[in-house]
Amino acid sequence: xxxxxxxxxxxxxxxxxxxxxxxxxxxxxxxxxxxxxxxxxxxxxxxxxxxxxxxxxxxxxxxxxxxxxxxxxxxxxxxxxxxxxxxxxxxxxxxxxxxxxxxxxxxxxxxxxxxxxxxxxxxxxxxxxxxxxxxxxxxxxxxxxxxxxxxxxxxxxxxxxxxxxxxxxxxxxxxxxxxxxxxxxxxxxxxxxxxxxxxxx
Amino acid sequence: xxxxxxxxxxxxxxxxxxxxxxxxxxxxxxxxxxxxxxxxxxxxxxxxxxxxxxxxxxxxxxxxxxxxxxxxxxxxxxxxxxxxxxxxxxxxxxxxxxxxxxxxxxxxxxxxxxxxxxxxxxxxxxxxxxxxxxxxxxxxxxxxxxxxxxxxxxxxxxxxxxxxxxxxxxxxxxxxxxxxxxxxxxxxxxxxxxxxxxxxxxxxxxxxxxxxxxxxxxxxxxxxxxxxxxxxxxxxxxxxxxxxxxxxxxxxxxxxxxxxxxxxxxxxxxxxxxxxxxxxxxxxxxxxxxxxxxxxxxxxxxxxxxxxxxxxxxx
Numbered sequence: 001x002x003x004x005x006x007x008x009x010x011x012x013x014x015x016x017x018x019x020x021x022x023x024x025x026x027x028x029x030x031x032x033x034x035x036x037x038x039x040x041x042x043x044x045x046x047x048x049x050x051x052x053x054x055x056x057x058x059x060x061x062x063x064x065x066x067x068x069x070x071x072x073x074x075x076x077x078x079x080x081x082x083x084x085x086x087x088x089x090x091x092x093x094x095x096x097x098x099x100x101x102x103x104x105x106x107x108x109x110x111x112x113x114x115x116x117x118x119x120x121x122x123x124x125x126x127x128x129x130x131x132x133x134x135x136x137x138x139x140x141x142x143x144x145x146x147x148x149x150x151x152x153x154x155x156x157x158x159x160x161x162x163x164x165x166x167x168x169x170x171x172x173x174x175x176x177x178x179x180x181x182x183x184x185x186x187x188x189x190x191x192x193x194x195x196x197x198x199x200x201x
Numbered sequence: 202x203x204x205x206x207x208x209x210x211x212x213x214x215x216x217x218x219x220x221x222x223x224x225x226x227x228x229x230x231x232x233x234x235x236x237x238x239x240x241x242x243x244x245x246x247x248x249x250x251x252x253x254x255x256x257x258x259x260x261x262x263x264x265x266x267x268x269x270x271x272x273x274x275x276x277x278x279x280x281x282x283x284x285x286x287x288x289x290x291x292x293x294x295x296x297x298x299x300x301x302x303x304x305x306x307x308x309x310x311x312x313x314x315x316x317x318x319x320x321x322x323x324x325x326x327x328x329x330x331x332x333x334x335x336x337x338x339x340x341x342x343x344x345x346x347x348x349x350x351x352x353x354x355x356x357x358x359x360x361x362x363x364x365x366x367x368x369x370x371x372x373x374x375x376x377x378x379x380x381x382x383x384x385x386x387x388x389x390x391x392x393x394x395x396x397x398x399x400x401x402x403x404x405x406x407x408x409x410x411x412x413x414x415x416x417x418x419x420x421x422x423x424x425x426x427x428x429x430x431x432x433x434x435x436x437x438x439x440x441x442x443x444x445x446x447x448x449x450x451x452x453x454x455x456x457x458x459x460x461x462x463x464x465x466x467x468x469x470x471x472x473x474x475x476x477x478x479x480x481x482x483x484x485x486x487x488x489x490x491x492x493x494x495x496x497x498x499x500x501x502x503x504x505x506x507x508x509x510x511x512x513x514x515x516x
Contacts, residue, residue, distance in 0.1 A: 029286055056359070057390040121516045154511035155286055157359040158388065161380060199385065 029058045031156065034071035034080035037064065038131040039179045040144065041084055044170070047191040048082070048146065048163065054201040055162045072147075076118060081152040085122070086130055088142030090114065103143065119150050123160055124167035128175040136179050138172075165200060238272045245277035246455065249291055251302030251443070252282050254393045263301065265484045268472040270299075273462035276455055285360045292316065298451040299459065300444075305362040307444035308498055308505065312512040315449040318493035319460040322443040322485075325415045329491035330439035332414040333367025336402055339432045343408060346375040346435065352408035354379070354386040355401045357394050362501060363413035364395055367437035370504045375435065399426060409434065415442075440501050444493055463490040 031052060035045040049060035065074045071083035087103070090110040100106055107125065114120040122145050129141035146163050153160050170178070174194075181190045195201040248270065250263040259282050267280035278299070283291060285306060291297050292310050300307070300316060310316040321329040337343040343352065349372065357364020365388075372379055379386055387407075389397035395416040402410040403426055414436065420426045445463060447456035466489055471478045482489060506513040 029284075055387045057388050057394075115516055150514075150516055153516070154514055155289065157510055158365075165380075 029156070030061060031058050031082060031152075031159070032061045032063055032074075032080040034074040034083040035062050035064050036068050036071055036084060036131070037066065038133070039136055039182070040128070040130040040132045040175050043175065043178045043182060043187060043191060044084055044126060044144065046187045047166070047170075047195065048084075050188070050191055051166065051195060051200060052159065052162060054195075056156075056158055058156065058159075072118075075120065075147070075149060078149075081156075082146055082148045084144055085147045086142045086144050087125070088140070089131075091142070107143065107145075114147065115150070120147050121150055121153055121160070122147050124164045126166050126170040126175075127168040128170050128172045130175070132175075132179065136176065169198060169200075239275060240271045240277050241275055242277050245279050246298040246451065247279050247281055247296065248299035248301060249281045249283055249288060249297035251288065251306065252284050252392075254396070256282055262485045265472050265474060265479045265481045266301070268474055269466070269470065269481045270459050270462060272472060274455055274458040278459075285358065292448060295448065295450055298448055299456075300446045300448065302443060303360070303362055304441045304444050304498065304501060305360060305366060305505065305510075307441075307446055308501055309512045310448075311446070311498075317447045317449070317451075317456060318444055318495060318498070319447055319456060320445045320463045320490035321441050321493050322445075323488040323491055324442060324486060325418055325488075327414070327439050327442075328488070329442055330497075331363050331442045332439055333363035333365075333371070333437045334412055334414050334417055335368050335371060335409060335434040335436075336399070336412050336417065336431050337409045337434055338402060338405070338430055340430075341408055341432075343434060344432065346372065346377050349377050349409055349434070350382050351384045353406075354383050354409040354411065355398050355407040356386060356388050356411040357398050357413070358388060361395075361413070362440060363415070363437070364398065364411055366501075366504055366508060366510065367440070368411035368435075369508055371435045371437055373507070396420065403430065438500060441493070441497050445490065446493075460492075464492060466490065 033045050033048060035041050045062050049062060052058055052060050063074065063080060065071055065080070068083075068085060068089055071080065072085070074080040075083050087107050087110050090113070091099070091106055094110065094113050100109070107122070111122040114122055125143040125145040128144065129138055130144045131141065132138055148159070178190055178194060192201070248267055250259055250266075252259045253262075260280075263282070264280055267278040270278040281291070281297060285302065288300070288302060288306055288310070292300065292314050300310065304321070307316070307318055311318055323329045325331065335349075343349065356368065359365050369379055377383075388394065389401065391397075395413055398410040398412050399417065399420055401407045402412075417426075417428075417431075421428045445459075447453075447459070466482060468480065468482050470481050472481055473479075502513075505511075509515060
C-alpha cells in the first residue's frame with residue numbers, strides 16, 4: 001500500500017514537473033519562422049509561435065531575415081520553415097494572370113502558383129489586410145496568411161491543422177488593437193492574453 | 202548491467218539535450234564485446250532505432266538487439282537512435298541500412314523509399330498488433346463519443362499510430378471532428394508523451410486523452426494508475442506494432458539473415474555487452490517478432506489516406 005502511495009506521489013511530482021514548465025525539453029522539435037519587418041508581422045509571428053508551442057509542443061524560433069523576399073528565400077532554402085505573406089504581394093509577382101475582382105479567386109490562384117512554382121503551401125488567411133507601415137497604416141492592403149512548404153507540413157503533421165485555427169480570427173480592428181497594445185507591453189504578453197481570451201491556449 | 206547503465210546515462214547527459222546531437226551511435230557510445238562469436242568488423246551496417254520515450258531508455262532497450270543481430274549474422278550492426286522526424290533524412294541520405302520504428306513511419310518509408318518490411322515487434326496483449334484508446338476519468342461522466350463535444354483533449358505525438366492517428370480516425374468515424382467539436386486539444390511537450398497523456402487525464406488537466414493500449418496496460422501493471430479510475434470511450438482495431446525493415450540499398454542476403462534471426466529469437470537468447478550477459482527480449486520489453494505481412498498494414502494506409510497524412514498528403 002505504502003509502495004503504491006509512493007508511486008502515486010512520485011507520479012504526481014513528475015506530472016507537475018512535466019506540465020508546469022514551458023521550457024523546451026530534450027526531445028523537442030524546432031520550427032523556424034521568418035518574420036518580416038512590419039508591425040503586423042511581428043505580432044502575428046509571436047502569436048503563431050505561442051500557439052504552435054502550446055498546442056503541439058514544438059518550439060518556434062523567430063528570425064528576421066529582412067523584407068518579405070528575404071523571408072521567402074529563407075523558406076526556399078529551408079533556413080526557415082514558415083513565413084507570413086500577403087496575397088497582394090504574391091499576386092504582383094505573378095502579374096496579370098492573377099488579376100480578378102474576387103479575393104477568394106485571387107487567393108486560389110496565388111496558392112496554386114506557389115504550390116506549382118515553389119512547392120509552397122498557403123494556409124488560411126488570418127482575416128486582416130496588411131502590411132502596415134511604420135505608422136501602423138495600411139494602404140491598398142491584402143489578406144495575410146502563413147506560407148510553408150509541402151515537405152515541412154508532411155514533417156509536422158498537425159501544424160496546418162493548428163495554424164488554421166487562426167483563420168479569420170484577427171480582423172483589421174483586432175490587429176490594430178494588438179499592435180497598439182504592443183507599444184506599451186511585451187508583445188508576448190499581448191498575444192498570450194488574446195489567445196487566452198479566445199480559448200485557443 | 203550497472204556499468205552499462207552508468208555509461209548510457211553519461212552518454213545521455215552529454216548528448217541528450219541537443220537536438221542536433223540526438224542521433225547517438227553505438228560504436229562511440231559504449232563498448233560492445235564480440236568475444237563469443239566471430240563478427241566481421243570490416244564492413245559494419247547501421248540500424249536506426251526510433252526514440253520511444255527517451256534516448257536513455259531507448260538505448261538500454263535496443264542496443265542488445267543490435268548486438269544480437271551482429272552475433273547471429275556475423276556482420277557488425279552499429280546502432281543509431283533518432284527521433285521520429287529525423288528518420289526521413291537518415292533514410293533518404295542512406296545513413297542507415299536497417300530501421301526500427303513505429304508502423305506509420307514504416308509505411309511512409311516503404312511507400313517513398315521502397316523500404317522492405319521484415320518483422321513486427323510482439324509485445325503486450327495483442328502480440329504483434331496493438332490498438333489506440335480514448336480514455337477519460339470515470340468521475341468525469343464522459344461515457345460516449347457524443348460526450349466528447351466541447352471537451353479538452355490531449356493527444357500523443359502526431360506521428361504516433363496508437364497515440365494520435367488511431368484516435369483521430371476513431372473520432373471522425375463516430376461523428377466527432379476533433380478540429381470543430383473539441384473545445385481544445387494539444388500535444389504535450391518533450392519526451393514520454395504517452396505517459397504525459399495518461400497523467401494529463403488522471404490529474405484533470407484534460408478531460409480526455411489519446412493513449413496507446415500498451416502504455417495504459419503498462420502503467421496499470423506498474424501501479425502508476427488504477428484502471429478502476431478510468432473509462433475507455435473507444436478503442437481502435439488492431440494494427441501492426443513497431444516494425445523492423447531493411448532499406449532498399451541494404452544487402453538482401455543480410456536482410457534475410459537478420460529477419461530469420463529475429464523470428465527465431467527466444468526468451469533465453471543473450472548477448473554479451475561490456476562483459477555482462479543480457480537477455481535480449483527482456484531488455485527490449487518484447488516477446489519476440491512476427492513476420493511482417495504487407496497486407497496487414499493496409500488498414501493503416503487507409504486511415505493515413507483518410508486523415509490526409511504523409512505519404513498520402515495532398516495539398
